[in-house]
Amino acid sequence: MEQTGIFNEMLAADGTPRAPYRQLANWFETQSPSLMRKKSREAETIFRRLGITFAVYGTAEATERLIPFDIIPRILSASEWRRLSAGIDQRVRALNAFLHDIYHRQEIIRAGRIPADLVIQNEAFLPEMIGFTPPRRVYAHIIGTDLVRVNEEDFYVLEDNTRTPSGVSYMLENRETMMRMFPELFQQNRVAPIEHYPELLRETLESVAPSNCDSEPTVCVLTPGIFNSAYFEHAFLADSMGVELCEARDLFVEAGKVFMRTTRAPEQVHVIYRRIDDAFLDPLTFRPDSMLGVPGLFDAYRAGNVTICNAPGTGIADDKAIYAYVPDIIEFYTGQKPILKNVPTWNCAKPEELAHVLAHLPELVVKEVHGSGGYGMLIGPTASKRELAEFTRRLKARPGNYIAQPTLALSACPTHVASGLAPRHVDLRPYVLVGDKVRITPGGLTRVALKKGSLVVNSSQGGGTKDTWVLED
Amino acid sequence: MLGRTAASLFWTSRYNERAENMARLLEVGYRIAMTPRLGQDAADDWRSTLVSAGCESRFFAKHDEINKRAVMLHMLFDPDNPSSVRSCIEAARNNARSVRTAITGEMWESINTTYIEFMEVRPQHMSDDRLPDFLSWIKQRSMLYRGALLGTLMRNEGYHFSQFGTFIERADNTARILDVKYWILLPDNEMIGGSLDRYQWSTILRSVSAHRSYRHAYRDAHIRPFNVAEFLILRKEMPRSLAYCYDWIEESAEALAQRYGEHPPSHEMATATAALLGKGTMREIFQEGLHEFLTDMITRNNALGTQLAADYHFA
Structure with a gap:
């Protein structure tokens, strides 16, 4: 079973469980295989009934599907997490500094640390953003940093996802489901809680309200609608933050301000957590054929009357060609060595x-x-x-x-399969919030390639997810 | 609350109610089909079912002649029929899905489970012996959603928009059922009512699940058309009567007016119709003409739905 060179997160080379997994391994020994199979089916029923689905584009029945959920959690120790989160913190600060720079003085280009063409000619570079400074100089507020592990020590960053990273609802629902099905595990292990993510998200969004907003800021989530693959998540986040879930047709711009169409008087919106792409934000500024956008939104944004999260034009920071320069970007803006490694590109x-x-x-x-x-x-x-x-x-x-x-030798985690437990490759997407401060939720979403030997963890390609635990000291 | 949210809540409840009404109309249709023909053409009865359901023209756009199975498939499963149970459940769920933030988990889970389970049913496997269970399952699922709504939804504007949806749809359904067979309810019939008429009267009662409650409301061995009409139009203890529906509609209109501190035109329309039903008597209605009265009700009810959408900015 053991593939050479693959780091198994649960079992050390001598076959004994690594420290973070010790409790779990003991517990699993005492569970009957038939009970585990039953629990696995139960989990699926829970997800289906709750409507936790996503859509797969390009299939005949382009409707909703479940992302398979694996009942065996992925576990990180407190010290592993400390190092990871320090690395993520460093990275997101540097990327925001980079975004501010390239839309202003472009010092990094003048310093010759990054080729001008790579930025200026990049499709993800938005000239409309030049000279504009969003509140608190934050561009990428919600980031999902994709990481893979290759051995005991080393994590690599695969992608930074600074546009509209998805999957955080799965992180939260996976935990809920695990707590519902295996309460005893949470008594045996000190698992850092994550359920406050929606509060952190709302705090983050409120903290970047326009400076001219002198009331309680009104926040909304902007979704393309129920046929979008991540619609469940949009609704979930709006609901758990207690804010309105809007489609573009629910918003309009008047006198440079953005309003929601309500049953009575229009209500001004100060912060929009948008889950639609830049190109579809505003048909007057971007794609004129967009049915999804809000005409005039970008002008309202540039006038400082509304904050769009993430800012338009953040895509340049997670562009795969820019990626190779992120270590330079970190050194240039923070003066420190990168804590997390980049994959050679x-x-x-x-x-x-x-x-x-x-x-x-x-x-x-x-x-x-x-x-x-x-x-x-x-x-x-x-x-x-x-x-x-x-x-x-x-x-x-x-x-x-x-x-x-x-091709990285992605680490493997024990995963529940028909014959019991088997190692399957995993990655990790922690969720980071940047506003008045950086907030990182312990853990994140672990995606697992359910096919034996497969390295592709994307849900659209047959990947599943796991609950991800960070143990407290 | 977003105007679109209000609209979706309204339509979720409206489609949920419609799904239940469709199932009930089919139940009655099947009961008729099991009864000796009494010299009547079976196709006529199925035609009445289609007309009551408002599906007649769509049906004939696809079918040349009426038969039991075609009507059943059309009213239950046809995605091209916007009032088929399938379309209703799908529309109710899509509306609910677009306002997940405005409904409770219980409401969502009930409508979502209904949708999932309904979509697993294969029309070609829906044999006559399975149909009664299936129809009663549809009704129960619809009632479960309504129960979840009544038991868990906050009494805010969303609740009132939901109530509007339910009762505007229910009033429309009751008025249609009556209007399709209004002539058999005319007082003249009472004198000459043969077994066929008695049978038709009880069918009307069944279409609104009232054949038992009627007995309690009118302690008389015979079903009388005058009473049937009164029961379904004016008696407030009958939960599918027009007067009952308008009691709720008026209450919701009033609650919204209080909440928003304004009396928009829809409020006035709701109050006027409620007053008409509250003060009216069957004698006056028959004098004016039952058919005319029912047509007027259907028109008023539709106009109210339209005005509500305008007043509260349904997107």
């Missing part, structure tokens, strides 16, 4: 790097610069000859569209 736009990528394709992972969700990527070691040939063609045709990285 080849930028295919550079001919010498492209040549290396083409020569080593079967060992590499190739990603689209602007892609997400695990769509349109190549995993060299498991790809067929045809897929490799296809990607060679694509890389040659549009090299600037791709980056490549070595």
